[in-house]
Amino acid sequence: MERVTAADYHDIATPADPRISPDGDRVAFLRRQPTDDEHTESTVYLVDVAGGDPRRLTLAEGSDAEPRWSPSGDRIAFTSTRGADDDRQQLWVLPIDGGEARRVTDVVGGVSEIAWAPDGERLAFVQSVTAEDREEGRDLSVPEEYEPDDHPDPRVIDRTVYRSGQRYFDGRRPGVYVVDADAAVDGAAAPDPAAGVERVTDRDADFAAPDWGDADTLYVTEAVGDDPDDSVETAIHAYDLADGERERVHTTTGWGAAIAATADGLVAFTHAAPERTSMQQKNLRVLDRETGAVADLTGDLDRGLGHEASPQWGPDDETLYFATPDEGKTALWHVPADGSAGPGRLLRPGTVSGATVGGAGGAGPGEVTVAFAASEWDHPGDVFAHDAWSGETTRLTELNADYLSERAVGEPEEVRFESDGAEIQGWVLTPPDFEAEREYPLAVEIHGGPHAMWSTSGTMWHEFQALAARGYVVFWSNPRGSTGYGEAHMQAIERDWGAVTLADVMAGVETVAARPYVDEANAFVTGGSFGGFMTAWAVGQTDYFRAAVSQRGVYDHTGFYGSTDKAYKLVEGDFDTDPRENAAWLWEQSPAGHVDAVDTPTLLVHSEDDTRTPICTAELYHRLLRKNGVDTRFVRYPREGHELSRSGEPGHVVDRIERIVRWFDGYSEHHDAPRALDRPENEGLSAGSDGEEE
Numbered sequence: 001m002e003r004v005t006a007a008d009y010h011d012i013a014t015p016a017d018p019r020i021s022p023d024g025d026r027v028a029f030l031r032r033q034p035t036d037d038e039h040t041e042s043t044v045y046l047v048d049v050a051g052g053d054p055r056r057l058t059l060a061e062g063s064d065a066e067p068r069w070s071p072s073g074d075r076i077a078f079t080s081t082r083g084a085d086d087d088r089q090q091l092w093v094l095p096i097d098g099g100e101a102r103r104v105t106d107v108v109g110g111v112s113e114i115a116w117a118p119d120g121e122r123l124a125f126v127q128s129v130t131a132e133d134r135e136e137g138r139d140l141s142v143p144e145e146y147e148p149d150d151h152p153d154p155r156v157i158d159r160t161v162y163r164s165g166q167r168y169f170d171g172r173r174p175g176v177y178v179v180d181a182d183a184a185v186d187g188a189a190a191p192d193p194a195a196g197v198e199r200v201t202d203r204d205a206d207f208a209a210p211d212w213g214d215a216d217t218l219y220v221t222e223a224v225g226d227d228p229d230d231s232v233e234t235a236i237h238a239y240d241l242a243d244g245e246r247e248r249v250h251t252t253t254g255w256g257a258a259i260a261a262t263a264d265g266l267v268a269f270t271h272a273a274p275e276r277t278s279m280q281q282k283n284l285r286v287l288d289r290e291t292g293a294v295a296d297l298t299g300d301l302d303r304g305l306g307h308e309a310s311p312q313w314g315p316d317d318e319t320l321y322f323a324t325p326d327e328g329k330t331a332l333w334h335v336p337a338d339g340s341a342g343p344g345r346l347l348r349p350g351t352v353s354g355a356t357v358g359g360a361g362g363a364g365p366g367e368v369t370v371a372f373a374a375s376e377w378d379h380p381g382d383v384f385a386h387d388a389w390s391g392e393t394t395r396l397t398e399l400n401a402d403y404l405s406e407r408a409v410g411e412p413e414e415v416r417f418e419s420d421g422a423e424i425q426g427w428v429l430t431p432p433d434f435e436a437e438r439e440y441p442l443a444v445e446i447h448g449g450p451h452a453m454w455s456t457s458g459t460m461w462h463e464f465q466a467l468a469a470r471g472y473v474v475f476w477s478n479p480r481g482s483t484g485y486g487e488a489h490m491q492a493i494e495r496d497w498g499a500v501t502l503a504d505v506m507a508g509v510e511t512v513a514a515r516p517y518v519d520e521a522n523a524f525v526t527g528g529s530f531g532g533f534m535t536a537w538a539v540g541q542t543d544y545f546r547a548a549v550s551q552r553g554v555y556d557h558t559g560f561y562g563s564t565d566k567a568y569k570l571v572e573g574d575f576d577t578d579p580r581e582n583a584a585w586l587w588e589q590s591p592a593g594h595v596d597a598v599d600t601p602t603l604l605v606h607s608e609d610d611t612r613t614p615i616c617t618a619e620l621y622h623r624l625l626r627k628n629g630v631d632t633r634f635v636r637y638p639r640e641g642h643e644l645s646r647s648g649e650p651g652h653v654v655d656r657i658e659r660i661v662r663w664f665d666g667y668s669e670h671h672d673a674p675r676a677l678d679r680p681e682n683e684g685l686s687a688g689s690d691g692e693e694e
Contacts, residue, residue, distance in 0.1 A: 001406065001407060001408040001432070002406050002407055002408065003407070003408055003432055003469035003470075004407050004408070004409065004462070004465040004466050004468075004469045005466060005469065006466050006654045006655075006657035006658045006661065006686070007654050007658075007686050008403070008407070008462065008466070009034060009462055009650060009653050009654050009657075010034045010650055010654070011400075011403050012033065012380050012400055012403065012462060013031055013032065013033040013381075013399040013400055014031075014032050014033070014353075014375075014380055014381040014399070015029045015030065015031055015032075015353070015373040015381050015382060015383050015397065015399060016029065016030040016032060016353050016354055016373055017029060017030050017065070017066065017067060017353075017354045017373070018354050018355065018356060018371045018372060018373045018383050019067050019068060019069055019356050019371070020049075020069075020356045020357065020358035020369060020370075020371035020385075021069050021073045021358060022069060022071060022072070022073045022315075022358060023073055023358065023359075024049065024358035024359040024368070024369040025048065025049055025050070026046055026047065026048055026049060026073075027046070027047050027049060027371040027383055027385065027396060028044055028045070028046050028057070028067040028069065028076055029044070029045055029047070029067065029354075029371075029373060029383050030042055030043070030044060030045070030064065030065065030067065031043055031044075031045045031054075031056075031399065034650035035650075036650065036651075037649060037650055037651025037652075037654075037687075038649050038650070038651060039649075039650070040063070040647075040650060041060055041063075042063045042064050042065060043056055043057075043058045043059070043060055043064050044056070044057045044058040044064050044067045044076065044078055044094075045057060046096075047383060047396045047397060048396075049369060049371070049385045049394070049396065051394070051396075054383075054396070054397055057076065057094060057096075058078065058080070058094065058101065059082060059101075061082040061083070062080045062081040062082030062083065062084065063080065063081045063087075063089075064078050064079065064080045064082075065078065065079045065080070065089060065112075066078055066079050066112070066113075066114050068114055068115070068116060068123075069116070070116050070120045070181070071116055071117075071118055071119070071120045072120050073096070074095065074096055074097070075093050075094060075095055075096060075120075075181070076093070076094050076096060077091060077092065077093050077094075077114055077116065077123055077181070078091075078092055078094065078101075078114075079091055079092070079110075079111045079112065079114060080092050080101075083103070087110075088107075088108075088109070088110035088111075089110045089111050089112060090103055090104075090105045090106060090107070090110070090111055091103070091104050091105040091111045091114060091123065091125060091179065092104065093181055102184050103184065103185050104123075104179055104180070104181065104182075104183045104184060104185065104196065105125075105179055105183075105185065105197060106141055106142050106185040107127050107129075107138070107139055107140065107141070107142065107177075107197060108127070108129055108133050108138035108139055108142050108146070108148070109127030109128045109129040109133065109139060109172065109174075109175075110127055110128070111125045111126075111127055112125065112126050112127070113125060113126040113208065113209060113210060115210050115211055115212060116181075116212070117178075117212050117215050118212055118214060118215050118263065119215040120181060121180070121181055121182075121215070122178045122179065122180060122181055122196075122215075123178065123179055123181055124176060124177065124178050124200070124210035124211075124212065124218055125176070125177055125178075125179065125210070126174050126175065126176055126177070126207065126208060126210065127139060127174065127175065127177060128169075128172040128173060128174045128175075129172055129173070129175060130170070130171040130172050130173075131171065131204060132171075133172075134199070134202070139175070139177070139197075139199070140197045140198075140199075141185070141197065151168065151170055152170055152171075155168065155170065159229055160227055160229035160230050161229040161230075161565055161566050163565060163611045164565040164566070164611050164612075165565075165611065165641065166609040166610075166611060166640075166641035166642075167611075173204050173205060173206055173207075174206055174207055174208055175199065175200070175201040175202070175207050176200040176201045176207045176208075176210045176218070176220045177197055177198060177199055177200055178197075178198050178200055178218070178241065179196045179197045179198070180196030182196070183196030183197070200218060200220065200239055200241070201220065201222075205222050205223065205224075205228065206222065206223040206228060207220050207221065207222050208220065208221050208222075208223075209221045209257070209258060209259050211259050211260055211261045212261065213238070213261040213262060213263055213265065213267075214263040216240060216241045216242040217238055217239070217240060217241070217261075217263075218238075218239045218241060219236060219237065219238055219239075219249075219259055219261045219267060220236075220237050220239065221234050221235065221236055221237075221257050221259060222234065222235045222237060224251065229566070232253050232254060232255060232272075232274055232277045232569070233251055233252075233253055233274070234251065234252050234253070234254070234257040235248050235250075235251050236248070236249050236250045236251070236252065236257075236259055236267060236269060236287075237249065238267075238289070249267065249287060249289055250267065250269070250287050250294070252269050252270070252271045252285070253271060253272060253273065253274040253277065254270060254271055254272030254273075254274075254277055254280070254282055255272070255277060255278075255566075255569070256270075256307075257269060257270050257271075258270050258310045258311055260310070260311050260312050260313055260320070261313075262313055262317040263317070264317070265288065265289035265290050266286055266287070266288055266289070266317070266337055267286065267287045267289065268284060268285070268286045268287075268311050268313070268320055268337070269284075269285055269286075269287065270282050270283070270284060270285075270305055270311065271283050271284075271285050271296075272304075276572070276573040276574070276576060277569065277573055278451065278569055278570050278572075278573030278574050279451075279490070279491050279494060279573050279574060280304075280487075281302075281303070281304030281305075281483075281487050281490065282304045282305040283296055283297075283298045283299055283304070283305065284296075284297045284298045284305055284311055284320065284322055284335070285297065286320070286337050286339075295337070295338070295339040296339075297320065297335045297337070297339055297343065298322075298335065298343055300342060301324075301333075301342065301343050302486040302487055303324035303325070303326060303331070303484065303486070304324060304325075304483060304487075304490070305322055305323070305324055306323050306324050306325045306330065306483065308323040308325070308330045308351075308352040308353065308354070308355070309321075309322065309323040309330075309332070309352060309354055309355035309356075309372070310322075312356065312357060313337075314334070314357050314359075314365065314368055315357070315358065315359045315368065318336060318337055318338070319334050319335070319336055319337065319365045320334065320335050320336075320337055321333065321334050321346075321355075321357050321368075321370070322335075322343075323352060323355060324484070325452075325453040325483045325484030326348060326484050327425060327478075327484055327485060328414075328425055328427075328453065328454070328455045328456065328478065328484065329348050329349065329350060329351070329455055330348070330349065330350070330351055330352035330374070330455075331345050331347075331348045332345070332346045332347050332348070332349075332352070332355055332370060332372065332386075333345050333346060334346055334365040344365065346365070346370060346386065346388060347370070347386050347393065349372065349374040349376070349384065349393070350374045350375055350376035350377070350455060350456070350457045350458075351374060351375050351376075351455045351457045351458035352372050352373065352374045353373045353374070353375070353381065353458075354372065354373050355370055355371065355372035355373075356370070356371050356372075357369070357370050357371075358371065365388060367388060367389055368388050369385055369386065369387055369388070370385070370386040370388065371383065371384070371385050371386075371396075372384055372386070374457075375457035375458055375461055376456065376457050377409075377411050377412055377456040377457055377461075378404070378409055378411065379398075379400060379404060379457075380400060380457070380461045380462060381399065381400075381457075382395055382396070382397045382398060382399055383395075383396045383397045384396060407465075408432035408433075408469070409465055410429050410430060410431070410432060410434075410465065410468055411429075412427040412428060412429045412456045412464070413427065413428045413429075413430075414426075414427055415427065415428055415508070415511060415512065417507055417508055417511040418507065419479070419480075419503055419504040419507035419508075420500075420503055420504075420507075422480055422489070422492065422504070424477055424478065424479055424480070424504050424507065424508060425477065425478050425485075426475060426476060426477030426478070426508045426512075427456055427475070427476055427477070428473060428474070428475050428512055429464055429465070429467075429468045429473070429474040429475075430468065430473055430517075431468050431469065431470075431471050431472065431473070432468070432469055434517075435517075436516070436517050437517075438517060439516075439517055439518070439519040439670070440471060440472065440473045440517055440518060440519060440670065441471070441472050441473070441519055441522035441523070441524065441664070441668045441669075441670045441671075442472065442473050442474075442475060442509070442512065442513060442518050442519070442520070442522065442523040442524065443467045443472040443473070443474045443475070443523075443524050443525075443526070443664065444475050444476070444505065444509055444523065444524065444525040444526070444545070445460070445463075445464070445467075445474065445475070445476040445525075445526055445527060445531070446476070446479075446501075446505060446525065446526070446527030446530075446531035446534045446535060446538075447476070447478070447482070447527065447530070447531050448527070448528050448529030448530045448531045448532075448552075449481065449482065449483075449529070449530045450481040450482075450493060450497060450501070450530040450574070451481060451482070451483050451490055452482065452483060452530075453478050453482050453483045453484040454476050454477070454478055454482075459645065459646045460476075462657075463645070463657055464476070466657055466661070467660075467661065470661050470665070471670060471671065472524070472664070473512070473517070473518055475508060475509065475512045477504065477505065477508045479500075479501045479504030479505055479508075480492035480493055480500055480501065480504055481493035481497070481500065481501055493574065494574065494576075495574070495575050495576060495589075496589075497530070497533065497534075497537075497574065497575075497589065498533075498534070498537040498541070498589065498591075501534055501537075502534065502537060502538055502541060502542075505534070505538070506542070506544070509523065509544070519669075519670065521546075521669075522546055522668055522669055522670060523544060523545050523546060524545055524546060524547050524548065524549075524664045524667070524668070525538055525539070525545045525548045525549075526548065526549040526550070526551065526660055527550070527551065527553075528551035528552045528553070528605075528645055529551075529552050529553065529554075529612070529613055529642065530553075530554070531551070531553075532550040532551045532552050532553020532554070532613070533553045533554040533555070533591060535548050535549065535550040535551075535553065535602075536548075536550045536553055536555055536591035536592075536602070536621060537591045537594070539598050539599075539600035539602055540591055540594030540595060540597050540598050541594065541597070543599055543600060545600050546600070546601075546667045546668070547600060547601045547602070547603075547631075547663055547664055547666070547667040547668075548600050548601070548602045548603070549602070549603040549604075549605060549659075549660045549663050549664070550602060550603070550604055550605070550621075551604075551605040551606070551645070551656070552605065552606055552607060552610060552612075552613050552618075552642060552644065552645075553591070553604075553606075553613060553617070553618065553621075554590075554591075554613050554617060555590060555591045555592045555617040555618060555620060555621035556587070556590045556591075556592045556593075556617045556620055556621070557571055557575070557579070557586040557587070557589060557590045558579040558583055558586055558587065558590075559614075559616050559617040559620060560613065560614070560617055561578060561579055561586075562579070563614040563616050563617070564611065564612060564613065564614060565611050565612060567612055567613075571586070575589065591621065592617070592620055592621050592624060595621065595624040595625060595628065596628060598625065598628065598630050599630065600630070601630065601631035601632070601663075601667055601675075602625060602630060602631070602632050603632065603633050603635065603659065603660075603663040603676070604618050604621065604622050604625075604632065604633070604634045604635065605635045605637075605656060605659065605660075606618040606634070606635070606636055606637070607636075607637050607640035607641055607642065607644045607648070608636050608637060608638050608639070608640065609638075609639065609640060609641045610640070610641050610642045610644075611641065611642070612641070612642035613642060615636065618634070619634075622634040631675070631677060633663075633676065633677060635656075635659055637652045637655075637656070640652055644656065651686075651687060654686050655685060655686065655687055658684075658685045658686060659676070659685065662676050662679075662684055662685070663676050666678075666679075
């Protein structure tokens, strides 16, 4: 069997955004796979719940996203960049039983967050545009001669938060629109070519999350507050599209509010307490517009809603379905909207990346089919269907069957250990052809967040397996601060990211290093985002590790506070302060404040377009390391943002893993390799001069 390598990333396909048909018989999903060092193919596939091979529905041209079934199940809408000379997604509609996809928008701001009206005649969507775009009508249809500017010169900022997701806003704000499902552009056959796009929102504010009640009622969210950029308040509006009236029906708090509505006036929404919101679990609530009553459906469930699947109504419009992280896995739940019973867990598969429910109208929680995409320790991702009536789960795809048949994939071992009286969950992965009589170096991985959770699979599946294949025992865990273990576990790092988390990580390291096959003198550490913060914090507190790789980290809280997007709320929430009040104390809570104690060789990896953890604090930390004579190198990836490790250019994803391995190897007594600093900068890498990985 071949060992997993970093370059294998090109050979791995992953599913996303599974959408079950209204009758529960078929599942549409995205299949994603790299095609070269710069591009990833994303196309829509269809698979029967009853079994059979998946078939591709859309062309490989462009990048597709958001497949959405029409209410009658005869069409699928999706967004795509096909036919475009930029990355603006446009809306397309495809007949399921034959025929070509039809493009229904050509708008300046691109299309996202699409939603079908219940009668199947219109779709709602979001696009981000400027006031000038609206004045010139480019948000409805782009003139053929229009050529957008790359960016304003000079760039004038009048907002508290002015960039996110690798881009500056440059005066653009997201608004909600509707379009006739039969519209068409570019000469495609349709009853009314180039028709149909209408504004629902028409002012400078940040709108999102359109969801239909009945065919004339559209619910949307709006960021509100004295300064919406600096607020965690979200208004929920109901737009009556028949008479043009708008009603603000409720205001919730928390980051990234999601909504889901029914035709009879029930609106489900997410809510987190407004005080220090970053430290609060997210709950599910329901507003009854007729009575004005609000029910908290998950207040007694000591798990917060996650991003793995948005809350949604079942076919009966009486039951809600949602997902939470749950001790290293994703749990899928159902709960009656009237609050007559608490949440019930439907299933708890591996790491879920999207789930939807379907079935005949009126189907209750015991009669639905749940389609979901999930990865587990033995595969990087497939599509599954769960029959709630029988309790049986069926695997519908085997996207990587050929690849996995030729690779030695190890099964991680779960470990539980104690740290300061708390039980911590972690995992250990040993190399292929493992021999208990041998000694192996240890690679410790620390997750981001900080309020996140790792498992045996998900986006780290490939990296963990590649490190093990290189001969490292790999250890990772969910220290206090992680989600999936209850509110107390998550809030335990209040005002103390570094010491509490490091105590938990090191307790796990000591547990694993006590095993005779682990060479404690050859331990290494890495992590990204908050994990990058913790990697740098660790080497400033201990000399235990022979080398470290800190990725996309936060190294100075004040620099982070001033340069990040809305994530500066993490400082206000988790630390209950800001640089105006306590700059000296925040410096002490920053890795840069302890850089004089660092002796550990430390590689820094960062993305140049990262707006979540901007590169400026990495530049500071790198300079301080060099001033102190520490072995270090700074690797910067152009065109990449904070999602480098998950959805960056394939060549960069591979290069990043290879550089981690090469840095560790150079300080490992178990690898006959010189320091990376003693080699040509690309030697031994896939993109290097010799093109061979050592």
